Amino acid sequence: MEHPGPPRFIAVGESVQLAPRDPDPDAPYEWRIRSAPVSSTVEPPDGTAVIDFTPDAPGRYTLELDAREKTYTLTIRAFASEFAPGDVGGSASGVSGVSGPQSGSARSVPEHGAVSGSGSGARSGTETGGRPRVQLHGTVDGDELVVWANPLPHPGNEHAGEDLDVEFLVDDRDEVKEGAIQRDGRELRIPISAVGDRVRVHGVAVGETYSVPDTIDFSREVVVDGGESRTVTKPTDTTADDGEIRTDAFVARRPNDPPEWATDVTLYEIYVRGFLGDEAMTEADDPGSEADDPESEAANLGSEAANLGSEADDPGGETGAESDESATATHTDGRSVFDRIADRLDYLEELGVDCLWLTPVLQNDHAPHGYNITDFFSIAEDLGDREDYERFVSAAHDRGMKVLFDLVLNHSARDHPFFQDAYGNPDSEYYDWYDWQDSGEPETYFEWEYIANWNFENLAVRRHLLDAVDTWFEVADGFRCDMAWAVPDTFWQELRDRVKSRDPEFLLLDETIPYVADFHNGMFDMHFDTTLYFTLRQVGRGHADADAVLDAVEGRDEIGFPPHAAFMLYIENHDETRYVVECGDEAAMAAAGALVTLPGVPMLYGGQELGQRGRRDALAWEDAREEFREHYERLLDLRNEIPALGTAGGFSRVSYETDTDRAVAFRRELDDSAYVCVLNFGESPATVTLVEPVDDTDLVTGESLLTADGLEIDDVAVFHAG
Incomplete structure (x- = not known):
């Protein structure tokens, strides 16, 4: 289905990138505006499949997309510019934010039963202070589908949630009869007779700003008679092939809630080319020997302040092989790296780990971190092959562990054959696959010299990456999404709908620095808690009082994350100097306690529990510090024993x-x-x-x-x- 997705809530002056979903790169697509506020003059560019839409007047816009066989409509609710949340910039992530050409036409706005609340964007917006939050809930009441909203004021606001308005939009993709929607304040009702097999309702709380949207998804599904209790209206009984009676019922779901399993796990990051330790390397294999590596274990003995691997220097890890200090993994005994990592799964299970995040495993330019990918469909040859990888995943599943695939979508390596063909060659079929500077060099971030940014305005790029998503979705339980902030929001929304339609329990975890509340708008389930990470570093170094960690946790609500958002807690990863090196043993022990006692999902970086000091060195298994390992084992056991320490507490x-x-x-x-x-x-x-x-x-x-x-x-x- 090429429909561009859910309706959007946005403010005047903000931009959103719009594109056909599941696109055919060779098909023609055309955008136009069917209706808009009278004062609007904005027009989408002609003959452009991917557009950056920037509303110029508050109100409601209805856009149309002419696709191969059908014309689709998309509703955009634009609030006045003063309603723009403070953490939402002038453009979406990964998007330039430039609007299309404008004309002088004025168009009226028709009535639309899918909207309730203020509707005009003309509120004064002064009485409710800070960004509100909202949760939508749904049920079936007799012969009606019912949605009600629970708006929550900003934590620092002295006013109650009753002062907030709520606006709803019914998804343009779903069949709903015109005029059938009934609205009463914070409640919306739709007769079942007025809908098809599915209807999605989106809503925001509106005060001084508007909240991150939430969604309720009603769908008909066939339920085994006598199975899970569901509210059913006018059921239709059918007999299945196995002879059991089933009931056709509507079920209400909250699609923005994280998978239940994901909120109860302990994550563990495996740096695949260093995790095995010295058994997987020789001195000749190591691209950065201890003598040259300022962060190696030998160089760091006694050091307390090394910070050569900070996010500021290398936030995505996209550096060259010659600047990476990890050992290159080998498998001279004929067994793959994946098989040998699987040998450590019993250890990880005993430690209390039940979810694994592997750094990228795809073919790359031989930088050991693996983030510079040259083939998005093949396993890196130095690690094994797809059969080896799948055998590892099965071994993890046998122990009740989930596996996250590190998904890198913002860029390719400059060694990628598409880039090699395109560089300096405007006639290349792949030239428009990349973003280019005026100098002829590829666009990138932080002047990383080994990668090149994809051009998401090219449908062929989207098609290529969606095909890669389909390939690896089959052999993972979730994606850890690298540099999520550098990919357009609407691409993430498409990706989410794509994988969740096949497996609602598939986890999407975003690396966004600093974290952004709007990334819980139909994009991700769980977020790197970058604020708590930074605060724990500051506290550990003695640069902030310990009670700053409480401010960091409360900051989630203050920035506008909805109550159902989940957070991954961490104190180090492959991009960061080891916490023990920067902050010392005592602070590291306390920080371990913070990971398991503060609300969120704890993540350990491989070797953290061993007292490892090198950021990407081969793990020093033989020199593990038992006091660290025993400390982590006790803490993880305690978290599992006391539900109040988990995300529900x-x-x-x-x-x-x-x-x-x-x-x-x-x-x-x-x-x-x-x-x-x-x-x-x-x-x-x-x-x-x-x-x-x-x-x-x-x-x-x-x-x-x-x-x-x-x-x-x-x-x-x-x-x-x-």
């Missing part, structure tokens, strides 16, 4: 006193269970006095920490409260 501040600004306390609770967690990032034990009564036995160590002056905390402690 509540989080709040508590009153406490301490003799150091390096310590912080907070509360986690779920149902009738409550716990107080204390972190100490200092080099010396901290004495903490809690106002709330707790059992003085630390659940991490099993020992009482009570002294005459209060509770004595070395690094992390968890106490049963109340």
